[in-house]
Each structure stands twice: as structure tokens, then as C-alpha cells.
Amino acid sequence: MPVLRQHFWCIVLVTLSMPFLILHGSHDLAAAASPEHPVVPGFDRIYAVDNADAVEGGWLLLTELNCVSCHQAEGPAASQLKPKQAPILDAVGSRVEVEWLQKYLASPHSSKPGTTMPDLFAGLDEATKQHQITALTHFLAQTGSIADATGDSAAVTRGEQLFHTIGCVACHAPIREGVATPANSVPFGAIADKYSLNSLTAFMKNPLAVRPSGRMPNFKLDDKQARDIASFFFRDKKIAANVNFTYYEGNWPMVPDFGTLKPKTKGHASGFDLGVRQRNDSFGIRFTGFIHLPKEGEYQFFLGSDDGSQLSIDGKQIIDNDGVHPHNMKDARVRLTAGVHKVQVDYCEVGGEESLSVEFQGPGLPRQPLASVTAISEQIPKKEVEGAVFTFDESLAKQGQQTFSSIGCASCHHLKFNNQHVQSTAVAKKLGDLSNLDAGCLAAAPVKGVPHYRLSDAQRNQMAAALKSLQTGADHSPDKSIHRTLAQFNCFACHTRDKIGGVEPARDEFFTTTMKEMGDEGRIPPALDGVADKLTEKWLKGILDNGVKDRPYMLTMMPQFGGGNVGHLLAALQAVDLKTSVEFAEYSLPDAKMKAVGRHFAGEKGLGCIKCHTFDKFKATGIQSIDLTIMSQRLRKDWFFRYMENPQKYRPGTRMPAPWPFGQATIRDVLDGNVEQQMQAGWLFLEDGTKAGIPVGLNPGGIVLKPETTPIVYRNFIEGVSPRGIAVGYPEGVHLCFDAETMSLALIWENDFIDASKHWNGRGQGFQRPLGDNVYDLVRGVPFATLENTASTWPTDSTAQQGYRFLGYRFNSSRQPVFRYSAGRIAVTDAIVPRRSDKQLASFERTLTLESPSPVDGLYYRAASASKIDNVAGGFVLDGHMNLTLSGAAAKDAIIRQSGGKTELLLPVKFADGRTQISLVYEW
């Protein structure tokens, strides 16, 4: 396929510029339709080539063909050769058709070309073989029963789309007209013959439940997605007749009593199918059938029709959807016992469109067409085997159980029967004791009593080489271990590491994105080089354990392989990848200041991260790349710092520009252009996750209030303040919220003031947090109180109870509001004005003026309540970063005390001539 290949190289080398080499199998695509040998994609792609590392290829097969389930491994090999657990067969009868089972057992390789399941009856005489297979089939059939169903065409279409986009075709062959089956495709066999729609749906919902080995990973599909994909596989499946019908003609506006009428025809139908009608108007149909319910419980039935319909169960009407109407759905719940129930659906059509849908759900049964469980008679139809009716034979089943143990089925497959694991009685040499390396399973021709895998020559040779290496000692370094695991789980189908693997040309078109302009970066899963250096341990473990969906633009999903299967990668990847090389700079600014810088960087006037990265619920302004608020959880800080200088080094071809290209600051007027400081600021900001301030430029619906020449007052519901908040934004860039319920200066912050859109759109529900940075939450509660002594606790009664009354505010000549309130007989004004700080910090100066007609004994002002208050030269430091300076007559008498789990700063209030002032300066 030179053309295709050339096209592919074009993408890789020109557009993506990813300088790694994609290795792929030597198979010609067209020739790979029906593999002769067991397909292990990692092997076929990497080792079935000339000059392959034969020992490694063999090691891969030893796990993937599950050799160690029979041939016990010992020593260091034991930990490297974790068996690939075969499907659990506990309830295989409720998952798989009996007929298929029998065929598959008889010839796994022709039923499912490429299967890794060996033929266990090779070399046996035909009679013995048939007997053993029949016995095994009976044994397995008793684990459950299966009901047919078909999907609707909309589900098939959706399923086709899902199948070809979420990553199924990374390992499996695409199923599209005109698309050849790529080599190295994990075979399906005849899925629609094997499963029922329901059992395949259940399997798709969580493949790990029956296939814990993780080779088929869990995509965590919801019910609908799983059923859609299953429906796609059942697109051509026609099921046998399962309802009786009698057909009538006449014009009935309501469902007539069909029992008294003479039918025009009658017969059996597949489902409640109006296709049995002979004309499109003026007809009626009575459908009858039997349902076999496995459990007693509450069942819900759904009856939709155009025109009238009625549903009865056991002769009792439970849904009446009668009359002439467009398609209309009704439902009813009814409690039913386990066992057989008769159902009857009567339908009549007058004119126009006609439709009928009958569905149900119940204990353990998701909503589905009722026809998936109906039968034409009370007898649940027996499964047919080889054209004959399958009649369960208990003695055959008993023999089958013995066979299951003796020929080694139980060595690979878990099967719990009558609450007991069926144990294998098959005996095989230990792996290390295998010396005759072209005999037994490795023999070219089938050997009687030995599983036959139909191995290719390359497979046999390499397995032999691996077995030999057991004696000489193989390389089990972390590098090898990683490589083996990535091959076992076919991670290489999507990812590259060490220039191995990556999307194969034949599958490339199925890797798609919602963000076409992101190019290949938006659709091709990331390279795994250095992945443990990049991702935090917690995040990487999460991915291995559960899968991940961090890249909103990428349609291919990273499914769950399971920690039990791939969890060991974590330590191995860390051993190989982890680098710690960055020395994080000390910084002198308070964290809140640094975060403000970080927020500035993230915003449109800084480095513009938000142009491509989403931020929690906010969409990015350009492409929609990974959410900034999860970055600090995902990424190792050390890696992040290195990445910021040169993203291309870590993600060749990425669109991500270097925020600090080659360690140079592009924004030089912030933090003196110091790169280390700037990166620290960015990281500190990201560390706040969803609690971080919203970067500038992100909320297109925002109504950002900007005080430009005079202050802006905004009275509304402010987060962290009572519903009587009065926010004031100042042109100087520092802002406050005064709480008119507690007479306290509640919040102060800097930079952006507030976004009014929450309150000014729609009905305006909710409290709005300040838009800016460096929000400091000051003391709440009454500002003044008379205390018996300095140990008395600060009163917590409401301000009204303590005689406070808010009086409003007056604007001074700069139109700054000066708040006024009374505290008993004391009149208070509270003037808070922005102040220029010598320390380049945000700053407010505040003057409280008190007037009282008579002295008040024991009156204190509570200037602060914080987790800690340090007395430093000339003032106080609250919580380590709020500098508070007091002045006024009594400033020198300030007391720091512990009270109620907080540190408080109290100031005695002394009146002189009925008046006193307290001045405070906040710098933060």
C-alpha cells in the first residue's frame, strides 16, 4: 500500500513533525483478512518482523497465550509473566448462545480466526471429540439462558459512529464498506451469533467484569452507548418469530373487542411489528405472546402508538392508550411474579401515520423492547444446537464438568458452579522444566491431548527462544517491563514510547477530534515518553486504575485497563522517567499577591492561557484544550517548570507556545521579569484549582464593573458577606465590601472589582464573589463592645440586639462613601480610602470617628480577628501577610489576645471631649 503509506508519512513528518519512527507489521493490509495464527497485536506488529528481538517476542506470547496458567512460572519470571486471565465463565450461558459455544469449542480457529483460544480436541477421534464437546456445551449451557432482541436503526447508526470514534478500532478492524481489515486486528468472530443484544450490551458496559485481564478495556459507556454499539453488531440480525398475531380490517376509532371479530389473517411475527398489516389505514392487530420473567418484582411497561393501543398482562389491562392520536407514550408499573405471563397488545389504526412500540424494564433488566423476552408459547424455546433442539441433559452436563477440569479449561477460565470454583485437574510441566521446545503446544502439527494454538513459525520460534532465556536469565529491567506491558495491552496501538508504536496508517482516519484546527495533536493520543515525569503519581495511578478523559477535544478515549493489570507500570515508569532538576525560587511576595500575578498571566492580557485552555465551567476563547483548573493536580511541578520553557521538547509538534521561551520572560514589567518568580506565581495560581480567581477575559457574558474616574457602589449579595453587602470599587484598584448588617469592613481585594452578571442576568440568584485578586477576609461581628475585662469574650449577639443601627453613607468630595452607624449612644463614621503603599502593596487607610455625649467605660474596638497576629515593628501582621498599622490616641495600648480559637487585636477606646478617632492602615 505505497500510496497510503506515503500519505501517512506526509502527516507524520510534515504536519505533525513528530520525529519518532512508527514501526508497524510487515503484513500487507489486504492480505490480513483472515489470520491463520492467534493474533496478539503487539506481537504481530513489533515482533513478527525480520530481526525482531525473539526473546522479547516470546515473552509477550507467554503471557498473551496464557502459557503460565498451565505451566507454572518460578523465580523472577513469575512476576513478569502474569497470566492473562481468560474470560470468566460463571454465567456464560446467559451471555453466549449455546449454538455458538458448541461450534466454537469444536473449532475455535475457524469460528474465530485469530483467536488465542486453543483447540483442545486436536488429535482426538471424532466420536470422543464430539462427545466431549457436547458434554462441555451442556455443562456451560446450564449457567444461564439468553434472550434474543434487536436494536433499532437509530441505535445502529449511533453505534456505528461510536465504534469508529471512541477507540474500538485502535485494536479491532473498522467495519465500513470499502475499508480493508488492517493487519494486527483483534478478531471478533461472529459476534451476533455469539451474544444476544442484551448480553453484548452488558458486556460492553463493563468488559472487565467477565474479562478481567484488561485486554478488552472498559470504556465506561453509559447504558445507551453500550446498547448502541451492541445494536451496531446486531444490525443484520433477524430474530425468530416470538409473538402471535391476528389481523383485522375495519374502521375503529377505539380498539374493538377483537375476540368477537373474524380475523383476516393470523400467524407469528418477530416482535410487535406492524409490518404484518396488509394496508396502511383502517386495520387492527391483536398480538399475544408469553414472557418468562426471571425474578419477581416491579416491572414498568411502556406502550406507544398512533392510533390506539392497549396492553394486558395475564388478561388484565394495565395500559390504555386508546383513541385516535399521534404517537403517544403511556406507561404503568405492575408487580409480577417470576415465571411465565401472558401478554396481549391490541392495536388499531384509523388513518395517517401508524406506529407501535412496546417496551419494559424491571429488576436487573434495563428498558428494552418487550419483544426481547417474548415467546409464542408458554414454553421458553429451547436453544437449537446443530439444527436440533437443545434439550438439557444433566448427566451430559456432569460429564462436561469433568471434561472442563480434566482437559484444562479450568486452568484458564474461572467458573463458579454451585458456588464452587471448578478446579483444573490437568497437569503440565513447570515453565522452567519445558525442555523439548518443538513438542507439545509448540509442535508444528496438532498433538493429541495438547492444546493446539495454530502458532505461526515466528511465534513458535520466539516462544522457544523465550523459554531458553529462562535458563540464561532474561532482562527484567523497568524499561523491558514497561515495553512488555505496553505490548501486552496494545497501548502501542495509540501511543508511542521510545519511538515504538503509535497509530497505524490503516487506522489513522479513525482517530478524530472535535477541534480540527488542533491538527494531529487534537486527535492522536499523546506519546508516553517521560509520562511519569510529567504526570503526578496520583494522576498517573488514576489513569491506570480508571482511565481518563482530560482532553475534551479528543474523541478517542483512554479506557480503564485496571490497576490490577497495569498498575505495576506506575513504579516502572517512575523508575525510568522521573526527573527532579528544578530548584524552585524563593519568593518574597505573599502567596495571594503571587496568585494575582498568576491570574494575570492566565488571562488575556497576560500570557493568554485562557485562549486555548478551558477554566472550570468557562470555555476558552479559542480552541478548547485541557482545563487549567486540573493542571496542578495532573502535572508535576518540576516538569511544569521545564515544560514552560520549551513545550516542543516534551510534546514535539504541540501548538502550545512557550510562555517563557528558552527561559526568557516575555512580560518584563511583572515581578521584575524574573522567570523563576513568574513561574512560581503561575503555579501558585494553578494550585488553587477551581477556587482560583477567574482569569481576565474568560467570561464573555460578564458585566465587569470598572471604576474609572470615581468609585462605584454595588449593593448586592456578595459571597462571604451578609445579604446587606455594600461593595465599593475604587479607581485606585483596591476594593472593599462593607457589611451593613454587622457594621464591619468584611472583604478587601485588589485589581478587578466585580462581575455583576450573576445578579444582572435572569432573576439574579446567588452570591457573587469578588472578581479580583488577593481577597482578604477581615473580622466580622460588632466592631465595638464593652468588656468587663480583657479576658471577656467578644459578644456574638446580633448587631441590632447590641443596639447598633446602620445609618447609611455620605459621599465625600472624591465621591468615596463614608459609612455611618450608631452603637447605642455612640455615633460612628467609618471612612475607608485607598492609599498608596511604599511597599507596592494594596493598601487602605481607615479612620473611625466616634462621638458620644458621655464617656463609655470598658469600651474596646476589635481591630482584627485572625488565625495569628504578630506584633512587628510599628504594627501587626495578620495571618502572615496582612500588615495592619494602628494609630490614634490608644494605639500603643493595643492588646493581642487569644479568644474563641482566634487571635484578636483589641484597642481600648477612650473619649476626649466626647470624641475619639482610630486610624488603621491595611497593606496586603
Place this chain on the structure above:
Amino acid sequence: MTAHSLFLRTLSTPGLLIGLTMAFAPVLAQETPVENDYYRMDSFKLPEGLVLEIGGIEWFDEKLAFSTRRGDIYTVENALAETIGDAKLNPFAIGLHEVLGLTQKDGWLYATQRGEVSRLKDEDSDGNADIIETVCDKWGITGDYHEYAFGSKFDKNGNIWVVLCLTGSFNSNAPYRGWCVRVTPDGEMIPTCSGIRSPGGIGANHLGEIFYTDNQGPWNGTCSLKHLRPGSFQGHPGGNTWYDLTSTIGPKPVEPVSGSRMMVEQPKIPELVPPAIYFPYKKMGQSASGVACDVSSGKFGPFTNQLFVGDQTFSTVMRCHLEMVNGYYQGACFPFRSGFGSGSLAVQFTPDGSMFVGGTNRGWGSRGNKPYALDRLRWTGKVPFEIHEMKARLDGFELTFTQPVDRDSASNTESYKLETYAYIYQGAYGSPEVDHTTPTIDRIVVSEDGQAARLYVTGLQQGHVHELHCDGVKSKAGLPLLHSVAYYTLNFIPGADDSK
């Protein structure tokens, strides 16, 4: 207008020009009269970039003052100019909390915010308020958007009446939510009535009695106009827990039985004052709002002393005629004027006899499709042919008309259609019309002067809305009624129970 909307939120730019535009071109000769022939609507063209969702209007300092849901107060100079003119918009105060009530006294403008009644003054006469003074903030507020506060004009005792919406439709999560309180001149708060759900406006009649509108929802089968008699219970028990906090209006009333009828419960609950007028849902409107009384002595036309009530959803103003029966107000509502620019919220008369209607449809849709609007309505001097009043009688109704009727059509019972219905009085949301009846109009006597028609009816239903259609009635001049329907809320039949 190069200015940014944010720039306009500062107070330093007085004198923004606003145009005054005619909403309708001069009326051409028409076969059938339309509302605009009698009440001409002029719509203010509000400056772009300013969002003026009007919640309160007052005539203040020879200017029109209005307040907005965003919390700003503007004054308009030359608002009464006859034609498009140089009306000027001035920001008076910025950044209050959703002001839904303005009144004025002694140079102070009083504003009812969500959390308080405040008064504002422009001391240095630069057009901007310098003093924002809290008069009373003694009611509770939780931060729920539903907790609106609508303030009245001053009553004759100098009080402002404030109706406090519940926390949501059902609950009262802070003191006096679901109550009407009076704020006295010295800032004290007197809890006055309970039982309020979700007011849309408050206003006085010509006698100074205070009415408010409440909206369809729990315990309110449809929207209505209710009389705030001090001590009364207005029907929604959600806020009755606050009787524990006050002794001003006596003990907690008996709980109404959900699923009953208003006039079945009313005799059992002496405090329960039934709605004076129901506005039948989807017929008259869906969200009753501002209340204003025409005391212009004829400047606004023939409806002196009648109440005018906005409907936010229908973008209308309705007309109400009240009478006192058995000691309770009751009466009829009539369609009056439709076509306001946005959802009618604030309704206010100015001294020249103009009506101003401020609108918004933020959060609740309206037929008027502008997001906000300020419209002025003026009587053209032509008297529309309308039902002027509808009064209940023991054995029927008495209608008066604004013009003499054509005797033949007005005395013909076929010209009328009468049906009745009630609403379920219940804790669930709203009510359909129930208990329908069709009384018989036995005969009609038209007065000598042709201005009145006496309808003798068999089968009046106490507690029902009586929906009367007079489609066949013609004026002496041969015109049909401009609005031919009336809805009379017959809580009591006059003279039916002499013991009361």
C-alpha cells in the same frame, strides 16, 4: 454616545440626552377605534448602553425620577414635554440594591431597596445624591432572589408601606418575609399584614387605603389586587411563623384548609381579607404589578379615582373599579391599555395627568419585547366608549358607561354573556377555573340618560368571578365598546346577608 456602559455607572456625567419619541405615527382615519385614539403612548428612547429596568417612578423636584432593578436612580428633565424634545437623563444615585419603590418628602427621595428603606438627598445640588441614609432595615433578607421588597408612597400618616416577598413561593426564611410592614417617619417598623406571597406592586386608592398586587401561585389561584387592611391575613400562611415576633396585629390566624375556596375559608378566619379583584389568569394577564390611582380630576379622562394596575407578562395596564360591600373592597377589572414596550412593572401618574409605565422582562418574559422601557400615556381628550363602573346588586349588576348607549342593543339580553367561576384556594401552585356556572340575565333596564344599564340576574354566585361580555352593546353613536369584557369578583352579594 461613545461612552461605555460602565462609564455611565459613574455619577460624573450629568445631562445625557434622551430622545422622546412617538411610539405610533399619527392615527389615520379608521373604521374601528383603537386604544391609541384615546390614550396615546409615547415611548422614551433610552440611551444605548444603559440598562434601565424600571421598578419605581416618582415625581421629584419637578423631574421624573425612576429607579432600576440594577439599583440606579435617574431623573428625567422635561419628561412632560408635549412632543419629542430635549428630555435629559441624569444619574441621581448609583449602586443601590434593586429599588422597587420611590416616594419623596421635604427634598428627600425615599427608595425601597431589597434590604432597607433609604432616603437620598442631593445636598450640593449637582444632580447627584450625596447622602444615602438608611431609614429602616429591620426586616430579614437571606440572599434569595425572590425576596423582593416593594415600597409605597407616603400614606397620610407619613408611613411607607413595604410588601416583602416570601423566600421563594412557599417559605419565609427570614423575619417578615410574606408580610407588609409600615415604616414610620422615625424609622420604626410596624408589622401590619401577613399572608403575602409575591407582590408586584403597591399603591393607594383615592381615600388613601393601600392595595397591593399578589401573583398566581400557592394560595393564589390567580393574580389579584388585595386590600392591605392593618391586621389582615392576605391568604398565604407561609410567613405566619413571624406572629411569634410581634404583637402588633394580634394572634396567629387559623390555618386555611388547602383545596378549599376563599369564601368557604374566609368566614372561619376573621383576619382573612379576600382579594378585592381577581385578574383571571391568561385572560387579563399573568403577572400583576404596579398600582396607581387616577386622582387627576379628569386630566386623565373619565376614570377619576379608579385604580390602574400593570401586568408584566401581558405588557398592559388594567383598570379597576372598587366598591365596598359588607365592609370589604371588591369590584371589577377591565382591560385598559396594551402595547407597552416591555413587561409593565412600575405605574405612576404625574401632576399633569400623564401615566408613566416602566418595564422590564428580565427573568420573566413579556409580550412587549424590549428588555426595558419607559412609556408615557396621555389622554387625547376623546372619551372612549367603555364600561365605566360595574357594581354588584342583590339581584344583578349595575353597569355605567362613559357614553350614552344605544338603548336597543343595551337592553337586549342577547348583547351580554355572563358566566361565573371560582379558584381553588390551595397550597399547591395556582388553580384552574372551577365551579363554573352560567347565571341567567332575566332583563335589562337602561337608565333615562342612557349612561347606565341595570342587569337583573338569576343565579349570582357568591365567591365567584363573574365574567361579563357585552359584545352586542353599542354606543348611541353606534360604536362598540372599546373593551367589552368585565370581571367582577363577587366575594359578597350586597344585601344578601343583612346580619353582616
